[in-house]
Amino acid sequence: MAQPSTSLTVLVVDDQAVPRLLAKAAVESLGHRVLECADPVAAVQVFLQRKPDLVLLDVEMPVHDGYWVAQQLRSAEQGGWTPILFLSGLHGDEDVWRGIEAGGDDFIAKPVTTLLLAAKLRAMQRLMAMRAKLLERSEELRQANAQLQQLSQIDALTGLANRRAIDQRLHQEIAACRREGRQLTLALLDIDHFKRYNDRAGHVAGDACLQQVARLLRETCLRPRDVAGRYGGEEFVLILPATPRAGAMTYARALLRQLHLAALPHPDSPVSERVTLSGGITTCVPDAHTTAEGLLLRADDALYNAKAKGRNRFFSYEMKVDTEEDRPHHRPH
Numbered sequence: 001m002a003q004p005s006t007s008l009t010v011l012v013v014d015d016q017a018v019p020r021l022l023a024k025a026a027v028e029s030l031g032h033r034v035l036e037c038a039d040p041v042a043a044v045q046v047f048l049q050r051k052p053d054l055v056l057l058d059v060e061m062p063v064h065d066g067y068w069v070a071q072q073l074r075s076a077e078q079g080g081w082t083p084i085l086f087l088s089g090l091h092g093d094e095d096v097w098r099g100i101e102a103g104g105d106d107f108i109a110k111p112v113t114t115l116l117l118a119a120k121l122r123a124m125q126r127l128m129a130m131r132a133k134l135l136e137r138s139e140e141l142r143q144a145n146a147q148l149q150q151l152s153q154i155d156a157l158t159g160l161a162n163r164r165a166i167d168q169r170l171h172q173e174i175a176a177c178r179r180e181g182r183q184l185t186l187a188l189l190d191i192d193h194f195k196r197y198n199d200r201a202g203h204v205a206g207d208a209c210l211q212q213v214a215r216l217l218r219e220t221c222l223r224p225r226d227v228a229g230r231y232g233g234e235e236f237v238l239i240l241p242a243t244p245r246a247g248a249m250t251y252a253r254a255l256l257r258q259l260h261l262a263a264l265p266h267p268d269s270p271v272s273e274r275v276t277l278s279g280g281i282t283t284c285v286p287d288a289h290t291t292a293e294g295l296l297l298r299a300d301d302a303l304y305n306a307k308a309k310g311r312n313r314f315f316s317y318e319m320k321v322d323t324e325e326d327r328p329h330h331r332p333h
């Protein structure tokens with residue numbers, strides 16, 4: 001966008017050759033380039049194709065006058081702004097009013113002097129530079145907002161979706177699975193005896209452990225619609241859309257197996273010398289009565305059950321089973 005000293009491309013529109021050539025000469029003497037046009041309809045085409053920086057527009061022309069041209073240019077710009085200066089022998093208050101109303105930015109009385117034209121162009125260039133700065137700031141703001149929006153959805157420690165994002169996604173997936181008539185699985189996971197981990201290894205090591213578990217969860221959420229999130233503290237959430245009950249339990253077993261293979265040491269767990277998880281799973285085809293709160297309560301209840309049954313397992317009421325029986329190699333060491 002033009003700075004006050006840069007050279008402009010100026011579209012000069014006048015049906016009469018002499019004033020058009022005079023205006024052209026004056027503009028060129030100020031170091032700017034000129035596109036000439038004698039016909040109002042053609043002027044609109046030239047404007048659209050060549051995208052000049054500024055338009056000098058005669059008012060009185062046959063068939064379509066300068067006001068008509070200004071209106072066409074303004075409606076063609078769609079959010080843009082190219083300065084339009086009227087050049088006219090008519091310069092009563094009413095003429096100026098009509099010109100501004102039609103979308104013009106200023107009015108210059110013919111015959112135009114080079115000095116007046118220079119002053120008007122300089123003023124327009126200033127406005128153009130300010131507008132360019134404003135657009136730049138708006139774009140920066142838009143980008144910052146997009147970044148903030150993204151950050152507001154992410155848990156800072158683990159990089160997983162945070163509680164706010166999880167709540168949003170859960171509502172969306174309940175609605176989507178209800179429409180599709182498909183099963184939705186929700187799992188709440190909790191690291192076993194994490195207080196003891198912190199107490200023995202320290203909070204910094206505890207944080208690192210949370211990050212490692214989060215990485216594992218991210219790696220096991222393979223489908224595009226699967227979401228892994230940190231629901232708070234040492235509690236994680238998985239949203240697995242279009243995942244039936246049996247699939248959810250298979251997934252849970254695979255996750256426990258991956259965690260076992262990762263062999264993250266737990267310094268003080270009565271369950272295992274490795275970090276273990278307990279999980280509560282709930283699966284349903286959502287109907288009109290299904291709520292996010294209801295699903296979370298059911299999953300939390302199932303999680304409580306998994307803890308009560310000895311930890312290091314998933315429990316699902318709907319399946320009436322837990323993952324324990326299938327994985328003898330996961331038993332406490």
Ligand SMILES: Nc1nc2c(ncn2[C@@H]2O[C@H](COP(=O)(O)OP(=O)(O)OP(=O)(O)O)[C@@H](O)[C@H]2O)c(=O)[nH]1
Pocket residue numbers: 157190191192193194195196198202203204205206207210232233234307311
């Ligand atoms: N390092 C770390 N610890 C956290 C964070 N958030 C919560 N905790 C700790 O997680 C522990 C959770 O303890 P509890 O709720 O008693 O659960 P638990 O010790 O895992 O016991 P069970 O769940 O019954 O197996 C507490 O010691 C919290 O301080 C965190 O961001 N970083």
